[in-house]
Amino acid sequence: MSASGRILTGIGVSPGVVIGPALVLEWNIPDVPNRVVARDQVEGEVARLHAAVAEVRGHLDGLRHRAERRIGAEEAKIFDAQILMLEDQEFLAGVIRLIRDNQLSAERAFEFKALEMRALWARSTSVRLRERVVDLTAVQLRVLNYLLGKPMALDVAREGPDPVVVFMRELTPGLTVQFDRDTIAGFVSEEGTRTSHAAILAHSLGIPCVMGLVGALPRVRSGTRVILDGSTGRVILDPRPEEISGTQAGERRRQAFEHEIERGIAQPAVTRDGVRVELLGNVDLPEELEAAAIHGAEGVGLLRTEFLVLGRSEMPSEDEQAAYFTRVGARFPGRPVMIRSYDLGGDKFPGPLRPPPEANPFLGWRALRVCLDRPDIFRGQIRAILRARATADVRLLLPLVTQLEEVRQTKELVAEALADLIREGRPAARELPLGVMIETPAAVVLVDALAAECDFLSVGSNDLTQYTLVVDRGNARLASRFNAIHPAVVRMLQTIAEAGRRAGKPTSVCGEMASDPLAAFLLLGLGYRVLSASPTSLPLMRWLIRRLDATGAAAAAAAAVQGTTERAVREALEQGIATYVDLRSLEGERLPPGLRETSFTA
């Protein structure tokens, strides 16, 4: 972070500009005064303790309920664990003993016992147990704050009429579930990056967010007015009047443009010369389904399944997966949902199954390779998709394919799963469309053979760019070198589009590339008619496509493909698109960070 007094700069992870009062949420355990009570007040302290436990219990129940409704039953279980800790009879008996034997106040006794527990856990050789201290802290904070008559500081309580800009050291599950546009205008954290779970969630909910603002908390007090710019990562404390008016004017322009874009949601994405483009949403988390639907997604072009596994101690059951896939399908009736098989690898594994660390995880044992080596895992996912397909148009999409054999092996597993389900008499589809992601140079070279073997193709532009240019897109030093409009990538995109056409297989692009206006223009020109991107990007893409002309795009793309330098490609496209839109007018609009795919490949 660079700081010059009032202006702090972190990493903008979710675009949008807001002005509002700061709300600082501290996770510091409050100071508990050393208080001893009179003999005849001892039972009163025990009663206070019980009241505190009951109050916190009610509070946790509420959060649990909210988590279940907003995020999912699995996430809600975090609060189950906290409730059990809170009501641990052994622990409470210890606290009560301390009150009675030593005439301690309820808060003093509780703190003493909690310290004992924390010390025990902190000494543990188990990293995972030490990590659970965060749950213990959450419980401890709530109980102590209640006993000390303080608000339960972990929660967002709006004090004035305006939604608040929340400042926190780090995002916690308890806060995640309270993400609510009515209460929270923006979010600032000292820790976290573009790839953290919270950043993705904020982006998909459309809440402006800046992370990595190290040292921000001591500089800001609750109630201080702040301007937060989630695109540039800039946070201004106590803004001057001209800064506020400037921001407000910019915000009005942005909103007017956004309204124009939003108005187009109900209209189909058709170019001026009548070419229909299908716009689908990429969905990482269940929470994003609503966003996808609201922003006019005509289905899900990429349903990631890793969230089902992250932070778990075991693989999710087939039933749990089938229920989720059915739910997604039901949200988009009659529309396709491409379910990407588990992209497991590295730390994206339930703890006990985690393989040893690899020197090059991007070149390692991940994605389809893991699924094929662990048919016990893959089978459950395939069966779940087949079962969901009984009621919805869900399809299977294979990531990181480099060999034709991988597709054939998958087909065998699908055939086996199908036979099993029929034998068991379970409702399930009788066939399953299979798609191959073209996201490695190997797959591009073999694209004709792969197209012949599958039902549809989907270009994973993020990985394709990364593997072709040998640039890690998570590496900030290489950021300027990560460019999907590199001539090598552009020519690959042309090869893939042509192969899809020749084989008569639908071919889509499901990377963030599609949400960049210039790249979308290129893809349209190369003949792609299905684009999938993060839900919040869709309105802008629709707005853009309705202004473009497919014939003009094709001419510009043909010129771009001839380019041998990035600059030549860019110039050809910029020249072509200038006829239809002024790209400069889109600067700083709701363009996504463009790095979202790294969320699960760190």
Added chain:
Amino acid sequence: MNELGLHARPAAEFVKVASRFQAEIALGRDEMVVNGKSVLGVMTLAAECGAELVLRAEGKDAEAAIGALEALVRNRFHE
């Protein structure tokens, strides 16, 4: 009991089942013994993978308790 300690969740499930019984349930490892109905205790004890744990129940429904907890450990934690 290879992953009882990995996560709060398996410990929580263990305690939930244990609490359904009247019997006193103790869980031991090496020299340490904790109350099987205390989630904090169970988490502390069962923190390490592959640790050998001893389960003991005392009371009217002790046998049923042992059966249920054994089944839980076998089904849930040894997948």
